[in-house]
Amino acid sequence: MVQKIAIIGGGIVGSTAAYYLSQDEYANFEVSMFDEGIGQATKAAAGIISPWLSKRRNKKWFRLASDGAELVAKIAQETKMNDDAYANNGTIITRKNKESLDELYKIALEREKSNPQMGSVQYISKDEIKNLIPIIKNSPYDGLFVPGGSRIDGNLYCQHLLNIAMKRNLSIYKGKVKLINDNQILYKGKIFTFDKIILATGAWSKEILANLKINLNLRPQKGQLIELRIANNEFINKMPVMMPESEYDFIPVGREKLIIGATHDNDQGFDLKHEKSVDIALVKTANNLINNVKANDIILSKVGTRAYTDDFSPFLGMIPGHPSLFIGTGLGSSGLTTGPIVSKLIVDLIKNKKIDLNQYQKPISTYIN
Incomplete structure (x- = not known):
């Protein structure tokens, strides 16, 4: 049975999610990406992946960043x-x-x-x-x-992965969308229905979730x-x-x-x-x-x-009470390091794989109300 997956946002979280959803084990997935492309942090980012000497005391963030650095190297190779x-x-x-x-x-x-x-x-x-x-x-x-x-160029990284995914099961739609409910998106006057929706909308996540009366700890x-x-x-x-x-x-x-x-x-x-x-x-x-x-x-x-977020920590997962909606955001200046592993974990959740998010973050309810 074909599963229809939407990704809103084409930055590092969205593009890496599209890449993982294009793997052979997801051959029965149809993936649609909606990307307005305005103000996207990744497209304006070129940075350094070297989290190991950070003096941040947040051990969960450090685990996410160090595992993320390893994953980026693996994807590149x-x-x-x-x-x-x-x-x-x-x-x-x-x-x-x-x-x-x-x-x-x-x-x-x-x-x-x-x-x-x-x-x-x-x-x-x-x-x-x-x-x-x-x-x-x-x-x-x-x-x-x-x-x-x-070093990493965010725009080139994303385009490289999107080119791979488009050869398999990804379609890309340019422009702004509105989230109607847990499974439907309004795009250019038409409503599209999906089994799962991934919100990779960065700082704009509060805006896109406002219609569902979901508020995020995000700035x-x-x-x-x-x-x-x-x-x-x-x-x-x-x-x-x-x-x-x-x-x-x-x-x-x-x-x-x-x-x-x-x-x-x-x-x-x-x-x-x-x-x-x-x-x-x-x-x-x-x-x-x-x-x-x-x-x-x-x-x-x-x-x-x-x-x-207020505690400078990324968060990801299924939005509580909304089993078809998944989100990964709050990456801050470590986005080029943590974004790819956030994406992979989201895709694992969609596929119902058992993963321990507690090693990477506080409960997602900390950031959503």
Whole structure:
């Protein structure tokens, strides 16, 4: 019997869910994706997958993020994702003083035991950082090198997985939808009925569930990043990404392209306006590490909206009292790391597989009322 599944939202949660639902074990599924594509965090995201040295005390989040990092690497390998979308080149994390660096190293040694994907973390000097990332001229601090760290381009990642799914059982519809009830969606004046619906709508999840009188503990956060064209003959392949203390992330992509960002703005709601003042702040980070970067070196500035909960924790699962509705949201700035595993867990739930969500999150009722 054919099962009809709808996915609302084409970001990292939606695209990964579509990919998993296109596997052979779901051959009897018809999957429809509805995606408006406005303000989507993933399309504006290029980031770093390296959660292992986070000092967040939330053990459930850390389990989700570390398992997510492992899953992203697996997906990249099994789908033959190219280096533009995902590259495991390592991460450098710097600290201003030796005491902070030593503290971070102790965390690394402890977490290496249960997270082999992070690799063997090593101290790295300022000069060694310059050798690994030759475009850097002004590395002010020593750091740690995490071999398992990776960079990811959210838009390219999603498109890669959607291309695979569309060859199998996925149809994509562009535009805004309205959720009528647990099983029906209004799209361009027509009502479509499904067996299950996955809400992968990020910060817009509150809006789409309002018609069903379901309220979420969720708020939007604006993020902006820039891509710079740096005319520098010292660009090399496989440069690590860097997370400098007190600066924005530094992500060399190769072929003279450098990404800086992204910002975190909690006060602008769903405003997607590009801000030149933010570009200037991001260019300043670049100039603190390499010389003579100017605003006219910006080739692209991206703006997106992330979804956050009050305790900064993602949540997923079946919406209580609505057995046909599934949701995954609240990913915040870790979305490129946690989004894929959130998707896989949702798909497992749809297939009635036994999984223990308690290891990853508080009860979903914490975030829904």
